[in-house]
Amino acid sequence: MIVPFITGIIYADTFFFAGNALHVNIIFSIAFIFLIAFLFSFLIKKYPYRWISGFLVTGLFFCLGCGWHDWQLHQTNVAFSKEETVYKVMLSGYPEQKTNSLQFKAVWEGKNILLYFPKDTTALYLNAGDELLIYARISSPVGPLNPDEFDYRKYLIRKGISGTGYVPADQWMILEHHSWFSFREVAWNCRQKVLDFYRDAGFIGDNLSILSALTMGYKEELSEEIREAFSVAGVSHVLALSGLHIAIVSGMLIFLFNRIAINSRFWNTLRVLIILLFLWFFAFITGLSASVVRSVIMFSLLIISQCWNRQYVPVNTLLFTALFMLCFYPGWLFDVGFQLSFVAVIGILVINPWLSDRFLVKNVFLRGVWGAITVSVSTQLVTTPLVLFYFSNFPTHFLVTNFLVVPLLIPLILYVAVAMLILTPIPVIQSIFIGVLQLLLSTLTGIVRRVQELPYSSFDGIWIYPFEVILIYLLLILLVITLQKHEGKYMLTLFLVNFLLVGYRSIKSWEDKPGNSIVFYHLRHTPTIHCISSDGASWLSVIDSIPDTKQIKRSLLNYWNHIGLDFPDIVSGDYKSDYFIRKDLIVSFGGKRIVIAKDHFWLNRTTIKPFPVDYLYICKGYDRSLFLLAKVFQVEQVILDVSLSEYHRKKLEEECKELDIPFHSLREGFLKVEL
Numbered sequence: 001m002i003v004p005f006i007t008g009i010i011y012a013d014t015f016f017f018a019g020n021a022l023h024v025n026i027i028f029s030i031a032f033i034f035l036i037a038f039l040f041s042f043l044i045k046k047y048p049y050r051w052i053s054g055f056l057v058t059g060l061f062f063c064l065g066c067g068w069h070d071w072q073l074h075q076t077n078v079a080f081s082k083e084e085t086v087y088k089v090m091l092s093g094y095p096e097q098k099t100n101s102l103q104f105k106a107v108w109e110g111k112n113i114l115l116y117f118p119k120d121t122t123a124l125y126l127n128a129g130d131e132l133l134i135y136a137r138i139s140s141p142v143g144p145l146n147p148d149e150f151d152y153r154k155y156l157i158r159k160g161i162s163g164t165g166y167v168p169a170d171q172w173m174i175l176e177h178h179s180w181f182s183f184r185e186v187a188w189n190c191r192q193k194v195l196d197f198y199r200d201a202g203f204i205g206d207n208l209s210i211l212s213a214l215t216m217g218y219k220e221e222l223s224e225e226i227r228e229a230f231s232v233a234g235v236s237h238v239l240a241l242s243g244l245h246i247a248i249v250s251g252m253l254i255f256l257f258n259r260i261a262i263n264s265r266f267w268n269t270l271r272v273l274i275i276l277l278f279l280w281f282f283a284f285i286t287g288l289s290a291s292v293v294r295s296v297i298m299f300s301l302l303i304i305s306q307c308w309n310r311q312y313v314p315v316n317t318l319l320f321t322a323l324f325m326l327c328f329y330p331g332w333l334f335d336v337g338f339q340l341s342f343v344a345v346i347g348i349l350v351i352n353p354w355l356s357d358r359f360l361v362k363n364v365f366l367r368g369v370w371g372a373i374t375v376s377v378s379t380q381l382v383t384t385p386l387v388l389f390y391f392s393n394f395p396t397h398f399l400v401t402n403f404l405v406v407p408l409l410i411p412l413i414l415y416v417a418v419a420m421l422i423l424t425p426i427p428v429i430q431s432i433f434i435g436v437l438q439l440l441l442s443t444l445t446g447i448v449r450r451v452q453e454l455p456y457s458s459f460d461g462i463w464i465y466p467f468e469v470i471l472i473y474l475l476l477i478l479l480v481i482t483l484q485k486h487e488g489k490y491m492l493t494l495f496l497v498n499f500l501l502v503g504y505r506s507i508k509s510w511e512d513k514p515g516n517s518i519v520f521y522h523l524r525h526t527p528t529i530h531c532i533s534s535d536g537a538s539w540l541s542v543i544d545s546i547p548d549t550k551q552i553k554r555s556l557l558n559y560w561n562h563i564g565l566d567f568p569d570i571v572s573g574d575y576k577s578d579y580f581i582r583k584d585l586i587v588s589f590g591g592k593r594i595v596i597a598k599d600h601f602w603l604n605r606t607t608i609k610p611f612p613v614d615y616l617y618i619c620k621g622y623d624r625s626l627f628l629l630a631k632v633f634q635v636e637q638v639i640l641d642v643s644l645s646e647y648h649r650k651k652l653e654e655e656c657k658e659l660d661i662p663f664h665s666l667r668e669g670f671l672k673v674e675l
Helices: 002-017 024-041 051-074 152-158 183-200 205-216 224-233 243-258 265-285 290-307 314-328 330-334 336-356 364-391 398-422 427-452 466-485 488-511 549-562 626-630 646-659
Strands: 085-091 101-108 111-118 130-136 161-166 172-177 393-395 458-460 517-520 528-532 538-542 569-571 580-583 586-589 592-597 611-618 633-640 663-665 671-674
Touching: 002 051, 002 314, 002 330, 024 051, 051 330, 085 111, 130 161, 152 161, 152 330, 183 205, 183 265, 205 224, 205 398, 205 427, 224 393, 224 427, 243 265, 243 290, 243 398, 265 290, 290 314, 290 336, 314 330, 314 336, 330 336, 336 364, 336 466, 364 393, 364 398, 364 466, 398 427, 466 488, 528 586, 538 580, 611 626, 626 633, 626 646, 633 646, 646 663
Parallel strands: 111 161, 538 569, 592 611, 611 633, 633 663
Antiparallel strands: 085 101, 085 130, 101 111, 130 172, 393 458, 517 528, 517 671, 528 538, 580 586, 586 592
């Protein structure tokens, strides 16, 4: 059932973001016909026609997945005003700390929107249930504005968000406060109390952020350095609550309740209910992420099956959990955490038993070491294609860190953290546990940073295509089958798929090979001109003397990995090479001239006749009329950078129309010129 259901979700998602319309009523009508036909198929008793019921179930779940996901996506469609307007909104979520703002989830006319407020004392007191009158411009989510950039539009729409908007400090007022009781509110309050306790107990910096992520799923305070260190060391999964954490929590609960020597059916049922309540409350507190929900559902089914003495089939339970979650919310399918979580568990259930049986280890300690290694290898093997696709890196020392961190430090940190919270009424003993926990967290950070500093700790800049991910997983499946059955047809199929993968990679790499081109990027605070040569050399001409290289990497590194380009030479002043020249705010490359207007450098210049240039690049710092520049330059096309104010950009656009000069506003997205 889950295969056609997922196929239907992908089909609807592809059609929706391609701008095509699916008729949901027709799809659900077809699903109803499939359902009726399936019920009548039970009347067919002949064995040769057994495939009919399978075909009907497949069609039914394909239509259900397609129609349900398409209906949810269309709920986000809203025609917002293009100008600043007064909106009456209700805050439905609690503030999330961002770098320069506070993010709130709100509801406007039944639609979910994200509002960003400046960090000031008044906004900090806003809570869920506050009804506000705001004056702002709310717009639908925007797609990627640079090549191969993260698609924030798809991300928000799949989460049911219709629009986003920034609310200035003096452009909102509270109308009234409504009681907003929900399980999420209780969970948020509980999490905040625990986080406040951590701060009061003396946890600061990396220790506080790591402890908050490990126990509460709160990752807002994790620094970029810590995220990168855990990623390079191959243990970033421990910062995201998953089956490991749920297993530790449920194991702790089962151990405690098994100490109570009562053997009755009523007590066994009550014990199961209490454990399930604890697990689901923990899931609520930590934000109901896809990986936590998956883990809690699986452990709930495991505990119930043990209580009722039923057989527990892990793979079947995993697939049922995935189907249940996707029926509840199909958009989870595209969540990276959802994909990694399920794929990792499949690796543990399918590949780990085969690896474990390769060597028979009798020593208890060595058996535990071998078990930790096989679990780590199985997980890394099946998650690597997705990690490469989404994050473009591969940690080479993952075995070392996973062996030291996962089975040893993480359980200890969680056990000590729980004990520390329980011992709140006894501060003397609690202080001992606080000190131990500080030491464990510092040890964890030290190990991760040490592994990060090892030679060749990570291979970065790896780019793979979506179809390659499918082929790699097909190779893994065929490899497992071939090793188990040793049949020639599987080996031949494995060889053919591998040949297809190599051929596809070669063709796509040739197609995406960089040619001579000039790219103007959408970088709000760092205006740039990227000149790319077909031999792989490139020059990034930046306007600022001290460019924001972090923003440049964050926005453009995926694209450079895609076309196989090394990090470009950054040019901020006069420069000359065989192919690229920059002199006095004029860039020459590939027979094209680009004039940069960033201040008043070109004003009051006189020429006998206008100097011919191909592109006039106007960015922040130039606040005069285009007519003044038109006296100096004969321009083929004007490029308006996103760093310009909206008022000045619109004024320059009108002047371009008056002068009959073609223009491109980078506010609408990047511009690539093939030479």
